[in-house]
Amino acid sequence: MYKHLLVPIDASVLSEGLVSCAIEAASRVGARIIFFHASPDYAESSDGALAHAAWPADYQNLANAQSLKLLAKAEVAARLAGVVCNSASAPSARPHEAIHQAAVEYGCDLIFIASRSRGKVARLLHRSVTSRLLEVSTLPVLVVSGQARGPLTDEEIAVTAVRDEHRSLAAVLQALKEVLQQAGMIGQPADIRLLRAMLFYVDAFPERLHHPKEEIYLYRKLRERAPEYSALLDSLQHDHDTGGARLQELREALDVLAQNPVSGLKEFLAAVDEFTVRQLRHMSVEEQSLLPAARAHLKPADWTEIKHAFQDNADPRFGADADESFDHLLGRLLSLARGHFGAADSIEEVIARQGGR
Numbered sequence: 266m267y268k269h270l271l272v273p274i275d276a277s278v279l280s281e282g283l284v285s286c287a288i289e290a291a292s293r294v295g296a297r298i299i300f301f302h303a304s305p306d307y308a309e310s311s312d313g314a315l316a317h318a319a320w321p322a323d324y325q326n327l328a329n330a331q332s333l334k335l336l337a338k339a340e341v342a343a344r345l346a347g348v349v350c351n352s353a354s355a356p357s358a359r360p361h362e363a364i365h366q367a368a369v370e371y372g373c374d375l376i377f378i379a380s381r382s383r384g385k386v387a388r389l390l391h392r393s394v395t396s397r398l399l400e401v402s403t404l405p406v407l408v409v410s411g412q413a414r415g416p417l418t419d420e421e422i423a424v425t426a427v428r429d430e431h432r433s434l435a436a437v438l439q440a441l442k443e444v445l446q447q448a449g450m451i452g453q454p455a456d457i458r459l460l461r462a463m464l465f466y467v468d469a470f471p472e473r474l475h476h477p478k479e480e481i482y483l484y485r486k487l488r489e490r491a492p493e494y495s496a497l498l499d500s501l502q503h504d505h506d507t508g509g510a511r512l513q514e515l516r517e518a519l520d521v522l523a524q525n526p527v528s529g530l531k532e533f534l535a536a537v538d539e540f541t542v543r544q545l546r547h548m549s550v551e552e553q554s555l556l557p558a559a560r561a562h563l564k565p566a567d568w569t570e571i572k573h574a575f576q577d578n579a580d581p582r583f584g585a586d587a588d589e590s591f592d593h594l595l596g597r598l599l600s601l602a603r604g605h606f607g608a609a610d611s612i613e614e615v616i617a618r619q620g621g622r
Contacts (some may be wrong), residue, residue: 267375268296269371270374273360283377286409290347300340300343303363321593330450337436346547347426361397380395420568427575429479433592441460445530448530449534459598472508478575487558504547512540514540
């Protein structure tokens, strides 16, 4: 039985499904996972060239951001399911070789990868990473077919988008806890600017982007289609409505930490732990109860509208600009949390552009 899986991921919707499938498989057999991202060489892109010339001190943060976002969200999903995991990335113009090399280096016994199941003509014109990997791998490769039955439906895309936003928030909360735990272990004061930036994300991302879309589209449509879920929806709405008070408690605990870096650390970490437990419980109820109910009762036209709101950011009240800003901030925060402390000013600039405190 396989016990150590390497799971290559990217930014596609198909990859989101692969993460869930790999976690389920690993959970069943007691395996652990290495999530791996073979990233394009950032230096060869137009954005990378510009970043290297304009912001050389911040270049590595920008280069790492995409991998950190993808891997952090996958790790959060695995840990919530009780699956032991880790992650790694490497820039490569030949991702099939990077994937195989990583699997060998990390002692994996199975590569768990997705295939887009292209048609015959498409396969002739464009050989996939999966097909190339099958040719070079000395390890077993399990191919999960992502589109053998056709393109993903609007319902599948919408559900994936909701879960992805949950993982983004959970990834920042996890990074926040790790920063505090590291500060405690090494006996050095936590970086208050970084902590404030993380709290800004935890506050602004749900309040400005995620919760309004859930309430306007998902909650409202389920109330209309299935009134019997009113109690569930009322409970979830209550969580949204009281989130501001919970965040205020975190801010007050952070103010204490800023004044008392040693004695305030324990209090702030306890507050973060309590807040995180509440948030994860809320997201778990949405994924285990709300989304299945919605999938049972909503119509295809409902899912098309929800998909446009979440995946395409078609609602002008919270459109693509807001989503891209938060996505950029997510990458920067995760990069800083990994120990790259040279970009605090740019973090504050991102927050200022979004009207943060």
